[in-house]
Amino acid sequence: MTSLTLPRQDGSLEQYRLTGTPIERPNTPPTFNRIAYAAAHVVSDPLKDLDPWGNPAIDWDATMAFRHHLWSLGFKIAEAMDTAQRGMGLAWPGAQELIRRSLSDARQVAGADLACGAGTDHLAPTDARSLDDVIAAYEEQVGFVEGEGGRAIMMASRALARVAQSADDYRFVYGRILGQTRHKVVLHWLGDMFDPQLRGYWGSENFDQALDTVLSIIEANRDKVEGIKISLLENAKEVALRNRLPEGVLCFTGDDFNYAELIEGDGTKYSHALLGIFDAVAPSASKALAALAKDDLATFRGVIEPTVPLSRKIFEAPTQYYKAGVVLLAWLNGHQRHFTMPAGMQSARGVLHYADIFRLADRANVLDRPELALQRMKSLLSTLGVDQSA
Template sequence: MTVTVDRALTGDVLALPRRNPDGSVELLEHAVRESVAWEVPSGPARTRTVFAAAHVVPRVGAENVPGAPADLDWDATLAFRHRLWSLGLGVAEAMDTAQRGMGLDFAATTELVRRSAAEAAAVGGRIAAGVGTDQLDPGIHPVDVIRAAYEEQLQVVEDTGAQPILMASRHLAAAAAGPEEYLELYAGLLSQVRTPAVLHWLGDVFDPALAGYWGARDVAAATDVFVDLVHANAAKVDGVKVSLLDAEHEKELRRRLPAGVRLYTGDDFNYPELIEGDGQFHSDALLGIFAGIANVAAAGLVRLDAGDVTGFRAALDPTLPLARHVFGAPTPYYKAGIAFLNWLDGRQPGYAMVGGLHSARSAVHQAETFRLADEAGVLADPALAARRMRQFLAVHGIA
């Protein structure tokens, strides 16, 4: 089924605010469409390895305000992961989508990984989890201290049975004197992993504190360091997760990787063409947007497995305007769009985030999120989403 603007209408019409180029806001009518009966996979995709980076749900009534320890609704948080597994997607746990470094403290992270890994084992779901250094206080630390923080988290993740994802570290970006310190630290970590790990390169568009990662601000020079690291440790690297929002860079990088090392795209702007590939190389996926469009992503992968590339693109291409909006500047706040989409569709009781991050996007921005999600066929329950959208606008004084 191709998603088009000609889908049947529900009869429900909302007045949605839209910002004009001069900064003024006007209300425009939006006719809500019927839901799409997307294909449901019988298991994980066969031709691609795909993870959705999952968000977390705060407990209703908790003091999830800036600076407070995260207080999670475990039932809702874990139920969301079960939905991803039921759609054949792997779960990338405790990544930046789960608000690492933006509200999710280390104690909550540790509990999240342990609980999610146990649930994954119970249902045979695939899970990988982020290994970082965020138990350290902000600021400059010696590289040996940073290495020890990585090792502590690596043991936590591997003891649960989850696959480790070695995340980019703000502390390492601040402390490393050059490429050699990156290479030495990562080689030491990779020598310890029990199962091949995923290397995570998160660009500064997602986190400005990571500028100059791999010891160079020039992307080409940083890429050379990164590729050298992978080639020197290929047996311990399952894949690399690259989030630079640069499709051409990703295509070139995947050609330079050793045979058998996957490139998990983190490009939330260009994922359909990168996952499809060019006939010789393709990207697998580890994407935050897949936590917001899981039903469409799963259906697209069913089609790709069947050799229906046209059907795959017909499902995924209409989600690109939504993804580019959710991940628009300032990109670090994309998490608010992921949580908003899941609240609209009834997968969490309220639109709230740990650390008060739900305030990071405006009501006008989220109205556009709703419109684009509806047009792409993402909303599983458009009637519920429309009711919640009206409530949201009313709370924000937009009627």
């Protein structure tokens, strides 16, 4: 059987038959002409009875195996980022262990590379009383990453968003941290659709004012900034940032709605990538990026464009719960043995959302092991009340 019963948005049911074809895997990691970071998820361990909200058990073997899967497809890894449920299930002690393990494994894999999220999430925003509190928190995390031999992605800070009174406060904090780093850092502009507590980041809810502020921070510290990841889900805003970056400072798209066109570029400028969706569509993204490196735009577009509707569904509002769709696909594709997440976050989306993801993943050729995906999706749907006996 290659079909299953899926619910529709109008409450009816349909017999859905698989049509997709799995993307072939490269024999060796391909070469890209864009820097491509895949932000990777963590795999929970449901058989260990720890606090799932504050101290979740992690299946380290499966978590690290997924990193090796991404490296084999040519990606760098953006480690311990929001895709790994930082601030939504994975606390700083777990992130430290994740960073240690990933850096250790990367040293054993030819060509493997990663950068690691460093923020202030061990400081509760309500406990932050001053900019000095935020600086100390950043110093601890950036210091840990660099002390382990890694490079830092300076994550947006809920605590800073809470205590900052002006754009100058952001300039002060970022200047202090960037002035201390050993290596160049990637900055992180995460919109409030990903985290409502980041509203007004860079000191303003007005995009143009925020853009001026972040550009002034980059210009003042350009010898310490490799680039900036921007995740606002509006391609015009990313292009505006990209066009004004100083020479040598890279733009990394974090736009999970418009990444295909932003990576391809406009013939003059293009974006590199630091994307959570690459976790879910890694074989497709790898094939597309390898084709782009060979100036084969037809293959690039033909492979990557079908993944965009899937990504837009996974990242639909409330966007911060996109991790559930990412992990669903990891389970359907056999990268983990269960569909559970730290903090029980698999419950953040409903059966209609998951049914739409299944359809779109099939149409985008993202289901790597169709028979396994069919079997597992049937079991999930049955658990959620959609009878599969037909």
